[in-house]
Amino acid sequence: xxxxxxxxxxxxxxxxxxxxxxxxxxxxxxxxxxxxxxxxxxxxxxxxxxxxxxxxxxxxxxxxxxxxxxxxxxxxxxxxxxxxxxxxxxxxxxxxxxxxxxxxxxxxxxxxxxxxxxxxxxxxxxxxxxxxxxxxxxxxxxxxxxxxxxxxxxxxxxxxxxxxxxxxxxxxxxxxxxxxxxxxxxxxxxxxxxxxxxxxxxxxxxxxxxxxxxxxxxxxxxxxxxxxxxxxxxxxxxxxxxxxxxxxxxxxxxxxxxxxxxxxxxxxxxxxxxxxxxxxxxxxxxxxxxxxxxxxxxxxxxxxxxxxxxxxxxxxx
Numbered sequence: 425x426x427x428x429x430x431x432x433x434x435x436x437x438x439x440x441x442x443x444x445x446x447x448x449x450x451x452x453x454x455x456x457x458x459x460x461x462x463x464x465x466x467x468x469x470x471x472x473x474x475x476x477x478x479x480x481x482x483x484x485x486x487x488x489x490x491x492x493x494x495x496x497x498x499x500x501x502x503x504x505x506x507x508x509x510x511x512x513x514x515x516x517x518x519x520x521x522x523x524x525x526x527x528x529x530x531x532x533x534x535x536x537x538x539x540x541x542x543x544x545x546x547x548x549x550x551x552x553x554x555x556x557x558x559x560x561x562x563x564x565x566x567x568x569x570x571x572x573x574x575x576x577x578x579x580x581x582x583x584x585x586x587x588x589x590x591x592x593x594x595x596x597x598x599x600x601x602x603x604x605x606x607x608x609x610x611x612x613x614x615x616x617x618x619x620x621x622x623x624x625x626x627x628x629x630x631x632x633x634x635x636x637x638x639x640x641x642x643x644x645x646x647x648x649x650x651x652x653x654x655x656x657x658x659x660x661x662x663x664x665x666x667x668x669x670x671x672x673x674x675x676x677x678x679x680x681x682x683x684x685x686x687x688x689x690x691x692x693x694x695x696x697x698x699x700x701x702x703x704x705x706x707x708x709x710x711x712x713x714x715x716x717x718x719x720x721x722x723x724x725x726x727x728x729x730x731x732x733x734x735x736x737x738x739x740x741x
Contacts, residue, residue: 429512429513430540431513431514431546432545434575435571435579436568436571436672438548439553440613441518441548447613448620449461460514462502463482486576489520513609520525521567525570525574546577547575549571550692551591555593560625595654647721649676650707661696663725670714679707686704686705687699
């Protein structure tokens, strides 16, 4: 009996999971295979789901972590995909706060033991963040380590930002933690996809000792803001420069003054990026951070919008 392949994409916030997913889906389309995606977000609004094409069945798990508060929904979603779609492969993109072994546990339901083939856990790592992980809280550091330790394949992104010595340090450190996984240093998740197709998760990792890392214990939380007005680009950039270091990820759509359509905006590890859209999108941004005063952030965002609205009315700010 042919079983549906399952690939678990793990990795901390902004490490390149969605970029990897897009490359995998493009390859699947070229191969003519039918695939499905399960995407988990800590917030109640999904941004990355826009990256999945209409030809791919998508199930979203919002408002919690797939490995703890959302684990009960995974079985139902998987059952729906298997019955309705009958895909050749299912890709599960977990939230950055997810422990990979706990995600694996939530997938390995007795109901699907004969129909699912878990190919492996693919963990993406931000090379610079790995070197600087000492600046993170101890529990987040441990989560980062666990995402490496339990991977079947390691992808180290943003390698081009590292010196030769730093690349060597990252590689030696990761292989020391997980000598069994292949470790590839790259940019934009560019790896030989045949390597990933050839994975076979051994299932031999002992996980009875693993402590369930609840999102609230990590200090991680998410915040969603919906823009009602455009904002001035220079003021938005000023807002970003004032971000606490523990805001790890911002992504969403922002409309700037003078623009007909919004920009897809991403902010990771202090670096913003913008991609111009050619259609109107919901103006939501999702922010994820550690021990953040979201009320303060919300006030600053409302001030940005109010400033532009007042400018439009000719009021002196």
